[in-house]
Amino acid sequence: MSDFVGISNLPNQRYKIVSKTGSTFTLMVAGESGLGKTTFINTLFQTSLKSHVDHKARHQKGIRSTVEIDIVRAELEEKDFKIRLNIIDTPGFGDNVNNRRAFQPLIDFIDDQHDSYMKQEQQPTRSEIKDLRVHACLYFIRPTGHSLKPLDIEVMKKLSTRVNLVPIISKADTLSPREINEFKQRIRAVIEAQEIKIYSPPIEIDDEASAEHSKILIESIPFAIIGSETKVQNPEGEMVLGREYPWGIAEVENEQHSDFLKLRSLLLRTNMLDLILSTEELHYETYRALKLDASNGNKDDSRSKLTKRFNNNPQFKEEEDQLKKVFTDQVKAEEGRFRKWEQNIINERQRMNLDLESVQHQIKQLEEQIKDLNIKKGYK
Secondary structure (H helix, E strand, O other): OOOOOOHHHHHHHHHHHHHHHOEEEEEEEEOOOOOOHHHHHHHHHOOOOOOOOOHHHHHHHOOOOOOOOEEEEEEEEEOOEEEEEEEEEOOOOOOOOOOOOOOHHHHHHHHHHHHHHHHHHOOOOOOOOOOOOOOEEEEEEOOOOOOOOHHHHHHHHHHHOOOOEEEEEOOHHHOOHHHHHHHHHHHHHHHHHOOOOOOOOOOOOOOHHHHHHHHHHHHHOOEEOOOOOOEEEOOOOOEEEEEEEOOEEEEOOOOOOOOHHHHHHHHHHOOHHHHHHHHHHHHHHHHHHHHHHHHHOHHHHHHHHHHHHHHHOHHHHHHHHHHHHHHHHHHHHHHHHHHHHHHHHHHHHHHHHHHHHHHHHHHHHHHHHHHHHHHHHHHO
């Protein structure tokens, strides 16, 4: 008699169902204009999903007064598996002189999608739920080589509490490898000091190869990428996606030039399911719980009960004092880290001022040399 019952076939059955129904993946791209977001999206999915903006027409329109939300929908198929793709673009972000509330349309859109999904779940018929919940947000950072701007810090802090945030250094070919590494270190330091929660791939202890790959991805954050929809010939004679310069070729899929392959692996090949599940189990459930608590008034009731218990029990009072002490120590430690970070910024600004003075002095010397040459030329 065979010991095979058939339970082990359940994953195969599940695979057939998923293959037939497909999946939905929503990706938001945020960042200032001119950082190559459209080029990156088209490069990532190897097709023209989004058309480029006519720069002449953009200048004629003038600066947008508000941040817009632009949704691009597409259905991609690979090896008989279909995915319904939603790309959320945010044109106008960071383009104004005053960008204090530039993040609000992004936050409102993410919250609105959670709210819409929650209302659809409460309906008697749920066969056709429209799901636009954002599974990942790619935040593009300008490659200044210095540090994050205050706008970047504020927006990333707001987004990180609602969505899987993935920071990206755009146009990495404008910086040298040493400058990229130093820029990454500065960004990581700011992210840690400001307690910005960025997406980190889970490390599977029972799978050594997967765990090693996840560690490589984590060490590469923020990803420094190059985007290009044009193929060029590399020194080996192969036609590859990249950008051609007088000094050589910057290849999109060359890991020595760009983190593009690592980012594509995180988004599509190894961690797409985790991005979808973490959106469902963490961000959506958090929003849903807060919404239900606010509507039912459970938050105020639970707080009043806890207050009574603390007031009437000396043991709880002692524990409260201990917690206060721990909290105070943590606040002092964070203040020390913030002062250190602030001093680093001041030192960096002083260094930049000295560099600027040096450049101005060199320019002045060159102008004097040009003046002398013009005088000599006049005598001849």
